[in-house]
Amino acid sequence: MASIHSAVLDLKSLDLLANGNSTIHRLDARAKVLVTLVFILCVVSYSRYELTPLFPFFIFPVVMISLAGLPTLFILKKITLLCPFVLAVGIFNPVFDREILIQFGHFGISGGWISFASILTRSVLTVGTAFILVGVTGFTAVCQALESLGMPKVFAVQLLFLYRYIFVLTEESGRASRARELRSCGKKGQGIHSFGSMVGHLLLRTWQRAERIHTAMLARGFTGEFHANRLSRFGVSEVRFVLAWSSFFIFLRLQNVSQLLGSLVTGLFP
Amino acid sequence: MHMADALLSPAVGGAMWAASAGTIAYCSGKVRKDIDDSKIPLMGVLGAFIFAAQMINFTIPVTGSSGHLGGGLILAILLGPYAAFLTIASVLVVQALFFADGGLLALGCNIFNLGFFPAFIAYPFIYKKIIGNQPTTGRISAASLFAAIAGLQMGAFCVVLETTSSGISSLPFTTFAAMMQPIHLAIGIIEGIVTASVVSFVYKARPEIMQSALESRPIGIHPVRNILLAFLAMAVVTGGAFSWFVSTNPDGLEWSITKVTGHEALNGPEQGVHATLKALQEKIAFLPDYSFRKTAEAAKGVSIPEATQEHQKTHPEQNPKASQSSAETSIAGLAGGTITLGLAFLIGYILKRRNQRTPHGFNT
Amino acid sequence: MSHHIVEVKNLRHVYPDGTAALKDVSFVITHGESVGIIGANGAGKSTLLQHLNGSLEPTSGAIHIGHTPLSKGTLPDIRRTVGMVFQDPDDQLFMPTVFDDVAFGPLNLGYTPADVEQRVTEVLELVGAGHLRDKPPYHLSGGEKKRVAIATVLSMSPDILVMDEPTNGLDPFARRQLMKLMRDFKHTRIFTSHDLDMVLELCERVIVMHEGEVWADGPALEIFGNDTLLAECRLEKPFSMQGCPICGRKTHAV
Numbered sequence: 001m002a003s004i005h006s007a008v009l010d011l012k013s014l015d016l017l018a019n020g021n022s023t024i025h026r027l028d029a030r031a032k033v034l035v036t037l038v039f040i041l042c043v044v045s046y047s048r049y050e051l052t053p054l055f056p057f058f059i060f061p062v063v064m065i066s067l068a069g070l071p072t073l074f075i076l077k078k079i080t081l082l083c084p085f086v087l088a089v090g091i092f093n094p095v096f097d098r099e100i101l102i103q104f105g106h107f108g109i110s111g112g113w114i115s116f117a118s119i120l121t122r123s124v125l126t127v128g129t130a131f132i133l134v135g136v137t138g139f140t141a142v143c144q145a146l147e148s149l150g151m152p153k154v155f156a157v158q159l160l161f162l163y164r165y166i167f168v169l170t171e172e173s174g175r176a177s178r179a180r181e182l183r184s185c186g187k188k189g190q191g192i193h194s195f196g197s198m199v200g201h202l203l204l205r206t207w208q209r210a211e212r213i214h215t216a217m218l219a220r221g222f223t224g225e226f227h228a229n230r231l232s233r234f235g236v237s238e239v240r241f242v243l244a245w246s247s248f249f250i251f252l253r254l255q256n257v258s259q260l261l262g263s264l265v266t267g268l269f270p
Numbered sequence: 271m272h273m274a275d276a277l278l279s280p281a282v283g284g285a286m287w288a289a290s291a292g293t294i295a296y297c298s299g300k301v302r303k304d305i306d307d308s309k310i311p312l313m314g315v316l317g318a319f320i321f322a323a324q325m326i327n328f329t330i331p332v333t334g335s336s337g338h339l340g341g342g343l344i345l346a347i348l349l350g351p352y353a354a355f356l357t358i359a360s361v362l363v364v365q366a367l368f369f370a371d372g373g374l375l376a377l378g379c380n381i382f383n384l385g386f387f388p389a390f391i392a393y394p395f396i397y398k399k400i401i402g403n404q405p406t407t408g409r410i411s412a413a414s415l416f417a418a419i420a421g422l423q424m425g426a427f428c429v430v431l432e433t434t435s436s437g438i439s440s441l442p443f444t445t446f447a448a449m450m451q452p453i454h455l456a457i458g459i460i461e462g463i464v465t466a467s468v469v470s471f472v473y474k475a476r477p478e479i480m481q482s483a484l485e486s487r488p489i490g491i492h493p494v495r496n497i498l499l500a501f502l503a504m505a506v507v508t509g510g511a512f513s514w515f516v517s518t519n520p521d522g523l524e525w526s527i528t529k530v531t532g533h534e535a536l537n538g539p540e541q542g543v544h545a546t547l548k549a550l551q552e553k554i555a556f557l558p559d560y561s562f563r564k565t566a567e568a569a570k571g572v573s574i575p576e577a578t579q580e581h582q583k584t585h586p587e588q589n590p591k592a593s594q595s596s597a598e599t600s601i602a603g604l605a606g607g608t609i610t611l612g613l614a615f616l617i618g619y620i621l622k623r624r625n626q627r628t629p630h631g632f633n634t
Numbered sequence: 635m636s637h638h639i640v641e642v643k644n645l646r647h648v649y650p651d652g653t654a655a656l657k658d659v660s661f662v663i664t665h666g667e668s669v670g671i672i673g674a675n676g677a678g679k680s681t682l683l684q685h686l687n688g689s690l691e692p693t694s695g696a697i698h699i700g701h702t703p704l705s706k707g708t709l710p711d712i713r714r715t716v717g718m719v720f721q722d723p724d725d726q727l728f729m730p731t732v733f734d735d736v737a738f739g740p741l742n743l744g745y746t747p748a749d750v751e752q753r754v755t756e757v758l759e760l761v762g763a764g765h766l767r768d769k770p771p772y773h774l775s776g777g778e779k780k781r782v783a784i785a786t787v788l789s790m791s792p793d794i795l796v797m798d799e800p801t802n803g804l805d806p807f808a809r810r811q812l813m814k815l816m817r818d819f820k821h822t823r824i825f826t827s828h829d830l831d832m833v834l835e836l837c838e839r840v841i842v843m844h845e846g847e848v849w850a851d852g853p854a855l856e857i858f859g860n861d862t863l864l865a866e867c868r869l870e871k872p873f874s875m876q877g878c879p880i881c882g883r884k885t886h887a888v
Contacts, residue, residue: 004325011368012772033461038374045280048438054608062406062618069622083372086274089446091438097440112440126275126373133374139547139731140770142367145665152298155356155357161314166321167772168724173322182474190336192460195328196467199339203468203474206319212725215689219718220790221710221742224307261609311728 004174008079008167014131017070018138023237024068029137031147031238035245036133042249043125049101049111051118052258056126060245061128068136075143076134079128080265090119156225168209173202272365272380273429275373279436286432287378291540293386294359309353315422317357320345321364330460341456343418343465347397348472348479351389358385383425386616392421393439410470415462422458426450638665638700638715638793638822640686644867645695647681656679657846660693662841665793668823670833670854673843679826682843683798686824687716699794714743717792721799723779728772732763732782735771737789744808757789758782761815777808784815797825801832830872834858842867 018025026030043057065072092110101111134142140160147156176198184190275283301309320341327336341361345354359381365371372380400413430450434443569581637666640663645829647656655678663669673680684690685697686697688709697704699712720726729735736754758764761781768887774782780800787795800816809832816836827833833840833854840857842850846868850857855861858871870876875882 004322006368007325014368015770016773036374039273040373041280041388044275044278044283044375046379048306048440055608058611059614059617061612063621065488066618066621078370081370083272083370085272085295085372086276086615089277089433091439092445093314095440096445097366098443113293115440122276122361123274123373126375130367130369130374139367142700154298154301155294157310157368158313158317158356159363160320161728162317162357162564162580163364164728164730164771165318166364167314170322170325173319173326177326190327190329191331192328192464192467195326195339196469197327200324200471200475201466202323203316203319203472206315207312207476207479209725210312210315211308212720212722213315213728214308215684216718216720216726216729217311217688217738219689219713220739221713222307222738223742227741238551249399258610266611314728 004170004177008170008174013136013168015139017135018141020069020136020144022068022136024064025137027241028232028234028238029141030149030234031241032133032137033142033145033149033262034242036129038246039129039247040126042253045123046122047119048115048118051114051121053252053256054118054121054261056252056257057125057249059255061125061132064129064132064136068132070132070135075131077132079124082123082127085201086123088117090116093119124251125139144232153226168208173207223269272372273376273383274433275375277433277436277438278379282376282432282436283375283378286382287375290359290378290381290385293355293382301356309349311348313353314358316345316348319362320357321361328464331563337460337464339464340384340422340461341480342384343392343397343414343421343461344468346389346393347465347469351393354393355389356572358389379429383428387420387424387428388417391424392417396420405473407470410473411466414469415459418462418465419455419458420609422454422461423451426454442520525600537596639698640794640824641698641760641823642685643696643698645685645697647685647690648693656685659846659847659848661841661851663822663824664824666820667839668837668840669841670822670827670837671826671841671843672828672830674799678844678846679843683718683796683824686796687718688712688800689718689815693790693837699874700712706786707807714790716790716794716796716827717787717790719784719787719795721802723776723783723801726749726783726786730770732758732766732769732771734781735786736789739786739802740809743790753789757785760788761785762811765810777804780804780808780812781815784840785811792821795819797823799827800825801827801829813824830858830870831874834874844868860879
């Protein structure tokens with residue numbers, strides 16, 4: 001099943017990127033999670049019509065990608081598959097908001113288009129940094145970072161198990177789905193009834209697998225507790241990283257840098 | 271119907287995150303205490319199963335378009351509300367991190383919208399009530415249908431609330447609701463039918479699975495607690511909405527005040543109300559509106575009396591002078607913005623070149 | 635190194651749906667023996683194996699491991715002694731990385747992190763998977779998964795190693811590697827397999843199961859020479875005993 005297969009490949013490749021060895025990769029996961037959160041909060045705190053103040057924020061993802069050696073095209077491609085819901089809702093902004101906010105001679109740009117552009121820019125920034133976070137940290141490390149930042153252990157375990165078995169189950173369902181497709185000869189065989197029983201079968205097999213895993217866990221002495229054996233260090237470089245980037249974002253948020261630079265430039269060349 | 275960061279304000283996003291995180295913590299405690307540890311691999315594996323199942327298409331009758339399973343209700347039926355909520359949340363986390371499904375701030379909204387309503391409202395109050403203790407095929411179909419529809423309607427409504435209270439989208443509340451609710455009614459019907467199909471299959475093949483799922487949930491013992499939970503969640507959402515109202519829309523309040531008090535009295539009370547609102551705003555919402563002020567202030571050397579300046583700040587589109595100066599500031603902003611973008615990419619390019627010269631390999 | 639005897643007496647297991655998977659199974663395996671359990675699909679081999687570490691409860695009959703009777707209370711000790719490797723390594727590798735999986739057992743047994751670190755490193759070297767330490771399971775090949783699955787059990791230092799279809803699905807090279815590993819394990823080895831050539835190479839003793847009962851229990855060569863028995867149990871001679879496929883000459887006179 002093409003889409004399952006490519007989705008899983010995406011998962012694997014993004015997670016594989018986290019095995020790199022740059023300075024960014026070596027930072028403790030908690031630092032990277034915190035910086036990403038500050039970034040996102042700053043970006044979304046702008047009001048509707050603010051577009052150009054968002055531009056300096058691109059420095060963060062760009063620097064991260066370069067320093068960590070992440071493949072730019074790959075990240076870009078993933079970002080372009082933006083959540084369709086955002087586009088569907090955002091496109092109504094120009095429809096409902098036709099108040100002209102900027103006049104360039106005869107040419108007027110309505111608030112709706114500005115806010116739509118702002119929405120798109122925010123999407124790229126927020127989604128891009130989420131990808132970069134996984135690309136330089138890895139899913140497992142992110143989960144462990146969240147756990148040490150207060151996430152309940154049960155949920156952390158759930159995330160790790162889920163991630164572990166996504167690959168196994170997508171393969172299984174991919175095979176079943178392909179078999180169903182091959183015997184479908186057009187859409188007739190792909191209706192809800194065949195979906196229901198195929199998924200039902202998969203569900204039962206999944207249930208049995210869960211029982212086997214539980215047996216394997218018991219066989220190795222599991223009594224309900226997961227023991228931590230990971231040591232992580234939040235040292236000087238981490239503190240520097242968090243403080244430097246956070247203050248930078250807050251500075252950008254409070255000071256419209258695009259405005260400053262622009263006034264400088266247009267002031268010099270009237 | 272996944273919320274996205276780009277449509278959220280920090281206040282709403284934060285409020286929803288608080289609601290979701292609180293529910294996750296609560297469910298984690300319940301799972302740890304009440305449910306036997308064989309549930310642990312089951313939750314993980316069923317989560318992966320739902321994740322995989324969501325990628326399989328089926329054709330919807332009549333329309334011929336393809337549909338996908340949501341799965342929240344199925345998880346609630348198989349795992350009970352607490353474990354199901356955690357499982358749904360975990361699937362959404364993976365989707366947010368790997369598939370651009372909205373973003374990290376919106377994750378709080380999505381976990382709540384897609385997890386809370388199926389697990390804590392649709393399942394206990396609709397599905398189980400219809401099923402009773404005799405899961406016949408007819409009852410399974412009816413229960414799944416109504417529970418799925420209800421869950422999705424509530425979730426969709428929450429999305430409408432979150433979007434409109436964030437103030438980034440310009441969609442009016444009624445229009446948005448008028449679009450979302452019917453669409454999700456259709457989606458809910460499909461989800462209900464598919465859920466019924468899967469659940470009946472499982473029930474026929476291994477009824478003991480359904481039995482153990484039905485028996486293991488302690489929720490029946492404390493219905494009041496769940497209602498309270500629901501109200502707490504609604505309160506948090508409304509709280510977020512309130513903080514929006516105060517923080518990003520003082521002009522809405524102001525406008526109704528002008529209507530009431532009349533233009534002449536604009537100065538006095540308006541100043542007073544606006545000042546108080548501003549003070550409140552600064553206390554509740556940390557960052558909004560600052561650059562709005564800055565933009566107006568950067569208007570090139572036009573001296574405007576204070577009252578109209580206030581008015582200008584909040585209604586720039588009504589004041590021609592303001593829109594002119596805002597055009598000027600916008601040009602400056604655009605120029606500056608392009609420069610910063612260019613600078614950002616230049617920095618990135620230089621860094622990449624440096625990195626390529628001193629290569630660092632991947633760990634084996 | 636104590637004398638861990640595996641004693642199965644009149645073991646009977648009936649599944650909830652009424653299938654009698656095991657009907658009165660008895661045998662004794664002494665320390666250091668290498669025993670292959672063979673039989674048709676559905677003969678009860680996997681069910682039998684699952685009783686040996688208490689994963690299943692007998693309907694009747696008794697099991698003793700090293701003179702300790704198998705019961706709810708003695709399960710933790712039995713599980714330290716009997717290490718079980720399952721058929722599907724994906725069921726056994728459920729932690730985020732190889733290191734975590736191999737460390738899971740010792741951590742549950744209460745070893746200190748430093749001890750665990752040492753154990754895991756040693757065992758990974760032993761199975762030839764040292765370089766896989768930080769890899770997540772989905773990045774491993776079938777053969778690597780099998781080896782790591784064995785490592786997850788060996789890190790608990792079991793005295794008895796039980797494996798369900800160990801060479802299932804492995805390519806020839808991985809199979810050879812695995813067989814060398816099993817040969818090097820000096821304690822009791824019990825495994826089920828359809829790979830009769832492997833059983834011939836590694837096991838001095840073979841138990842033949844058929845329809846939930848033990849139909850034969852003796853030296854491997856003797857059993858593999860008994861054509862009637864093999865046919866009745868839906869089995870064959872190992873390929874290496876079946877004669878040259880090209881010239882038809884028998885390579886071994888039994």
